[in-house]
Amino acid sequence: MTAEVISLGCRLNIAESEIIRALVAGESDVVVVNSCAVTTEAVRQTRQAIRRARKARPDARLLVTGCAAEIEREQIVAMPEVDGLVANDRKLDARAWNVPLPSPTRASTAPSAHTRAFVAVQNGCDHACTFCVIPQGRGASRSLTIAQVLREVELHVRQGAAEVVLTGVDVTSWGDDLPGRPRLGALASAIFEAFPELPRLRMSSLDGIEIDEQLFDLFATQTRMMPHLHLSLQHGHDLILKRMKRRHLRHHAVELVQRLRQLRPDLTVGADLIAGFPTETDEHHAANLSVIAELGIVHGHIFPYSPRPGTPAARMPQLGRPLIKQRAAQLRAAAAEQRDQWLQSLVGSTxxxxxxxxxxxxxxxxxxxxxxxxxxxxxxxxxxxxxxxxxxxx
Structure with a gap:
């Protein structure tokens, strides 16, 4: 049997899993679980994936990497199904998998397995949102240089990818650690200039407060920039956003979307929203619901809040699980209604x-x-x- 890589969680994990898959391609008896720990449910799904993998491949060497392997190290390594862990910051290093070193460009060993190629331009996070453990699993923010990104994009384009998706933990912080602190708009512009044959460039989840003017202009005017803005919004009420230690308020998201839609009416909006954050009242929840309609969120990623050990939010007054689940269901229903209306409006259009x-x-x-x-x-x-x-x- 061939080596197998099981990817859970974010688009960054998907991009990294493609590189891992290429690194271990010559190993016939290895299963790798690239794990997620963004929520308690994500950790549960990771453990479930490990058990399923062991049942399906009882004789394989089962290795776990990713955020759960970093943040929940003791619990994961104690699972009888697991043969070993690979540290999150070493999972793209061939030496961690005991395989021959690849050529200097990471993606050179990772052919596009999808029509859309995910390119991880940034990793880690320098922010301290009160609900989030990802900085513990990913470390400080660090960026690929423009030259490194262009080399990866070139390989995917050569392999036939018609769409490139730029991804990372905090994509809009790209460049903060590079000389001159270039912004994400400069990176996107460089890609468009270098690859006129690339039909599509898509962004993954963005922090709206960090969208620079050059990137805004590309969303508004560049037809090869996909009209799909996914915001790391998290909530629709200002007080909860402050308690989350987010850097934006509701009106920032509203004004951004209104500005873009005036210039590009076909823009669609997605967003991450958390239901049942500690101290959330009925009024706060109502604001969370209403922001879905106000922004016209048609790609809604709804997360029921779950406390993560070691985070400030875990020490705040918690809501009961039934109430959190109820509010999450209401948010999902509101997003589904927006999505159905939007999809129905596309019937008959080209x-x-x-x-x-x-x-x-x-x-x-x-x-x-x-x-x-x-x-x-x-x-x-x-x-x-x-x-x-x-x-x-x-």
């Missing part, structure tokens, strides 16, 4: 769709669309959907 391997594809604004049978993965085609069925345009 969409540019990038085909995946499963008979569907994604439009520029990240609507999922059925593609004709036999369409080759990576093809971009125009489709006019006639109907909406369970979230799929066809």
């Amino acid at each position: 969409l540019s769709v990038l085909a995946e391997a499963d008979g569907t594809g994604y439009s520029e604004n990240f609507a999922r669309v059925a593609v004709p049978v036999g369409t080759q993965r990576g093809t971009i085609l125009s489709i006019i959907p006639a109907r909406l069925n369970e979230g799929l345009l066809s």
Whole structure:
């Protein structure tokens, strides 16, 4: 059997898992779980994935890396299914996997396994949100240089990727640790200039308060920049945002989206929202619900709050689990309503769709669309959907 890499969690993990998969490709008896620890539920899913992997591959060497392996080290290493851990800051180092050293460019051993190529331009985080343990698992913020990013993008473009997604732990902090402190807009502009043949560039989750003017202009005017803005919003009430130690308030997100939509009406908005943060009242929750409609959030990532040991939020007055689950369900329902209305509005319009391997594809604004049978993965085609069925345009 071939080596297997199981990826959980964020898009950064997906990008890193592709590199790990290439590094261990020659190992036939290895299973790697690239874990997540962003919530208690994520840790539970990591443990579940480890058990499933051991059951499926009882004779394989099972190694765990990622944030759970860093933050929950003692608990993970104590699992009888686990043969070893690889530190999060070493998981892209061939020496950690006892395999031959790759060439200097990381992605050179990692062919694009997806139509969309995820390029990790940044890792770690310098902020201290009161609910978050990721800095413990990822360390301080550090950026690839523009030259390093361009080399990785070039390899993916050569391998046929039609869309590149820039990802990281805190993508909009890219460049803070580089000479001259370049901003993310400069990196995106360099990619567009270097690769005129690249049809699509997409951003992963962004901190709206850190979007620089050059990046704003690209969202507003560059047709190859996908009209899909996913905000690391977290909440819709200012007091909760302050208690989370976020750097933005509600009006910052509202003003940003309004400005962009005036210049690019086809922009769609996604957001991360936390339900049931400590001290959250009915009024706070109502504001969280209302921000979904005010921003027109159609790609909603809803997280029920769960306390993470060692974080300031874990020491705040907690809400009961049933109430948290109820509020999360209400947020999901509100986001689903916005999404259905948006998808229905796309019926009869012409969409540019990038085909995946499963008979569907994604439009520029990240609507999922059925593609004709036999369409080759990576093809971009125009489709006019006639109907909406369970979230799929066809």
